[in-house]
Amino acid sequence: MAVPSSMDCRLQALEQIEGEIATVLQAAASVLQELAKDKPSAKQVENHSTQFLKQLNGVETDLTQQITYLTQVSTGQPHEGSSYAASKVLQMALHRLGHARSETGKLKLNASWQRGAPQVAPPGAGQVAPPAQGPPPPYQAPAGPQGQQQGPLTTPTGYGPGQTPGQ
Numbered sequence: 001m002a003v004p005s006s007m008d009c010r011l012q013a014l015e016q017i018e019g020e021i022a023t024v025l026q027a028a029a030s031v032l033q034e035l036a037k038d039k040p041s042a043k044q045v046e047n048h049s050t051q052f053l054k055q056l057n058g059v060e061t062d063l064t065q066q067i068t069y070l071t072q073v074s075t076g077q078p079h080e081g082s083s084y085a086a087s088k089v090l091q092m093a094l095h096r097l098g099h100a101r102s103e104t105g106k107l108k109l110n111a112s113w114q115r116g117a118p119q120v121a122p123p124g125a126g127q128v129a130p131p132a133q134g135p136p137p138p139y140q141a142p143a144g145p146q147g148q149q150q151g152p153l154t155t156p157t158g159y160g161p162g163q164t165p166g167q
Contacts, residue, residue, distance in 0.1 A: 010069070017062045024059055027052035 031048040034040050073084075 010066070013062070014066065017059060017066070020055060020059045020062065024052060024055045027055055 027048060031045060031052055034044045034048055
């Protein structure tokens with residue numbers, strides 16, 4: 001015989017609560033039926049009302065327990081049968097490990113730079129920048145098959161965009 005899982009137990013508990021809700025509705029119907037009579041019995045109305053309230057309190061208690069369980073599961077608090085908290089801790093540890101590796105790599109690079117690397121000025125330091133130029137020249141297509149130079153808006157076949165040989 002297999003041991004039922006935690007999820008199976010939770011589903012069975014919810015099914016039981018569903019049955020209790022049906023009983024509560026039947027008790028409420030009994031109260032209303034008694035009140036609908038021409039001469040309702042106060043004692044019967046009171047008995048059915050008391051039964052209704054007791055059953056309603058039981059359903060409320062059971063539903064509160066289920067909601068509390070779901071709240072614990074969704075907030076990552078430790079509970080039986082869940083690995084969410086552990087997996088979240090693992091992900092954070094892997095993130096910290098990657099960051100630590102990155103920082104130690106930077107330190108090693110800095111240490112090797114200071115230890116024996118020649119002291120070279122960073123690119124562009126102490127150099128004169130070339131004079132500013134205008135925009136680059138327009139694109140010129142390579143020479144066509146007959147050695148003709150093509151303009152910027154023509155294709156290698158010598159026709160412009162949307163043109164065909166007969167145009």
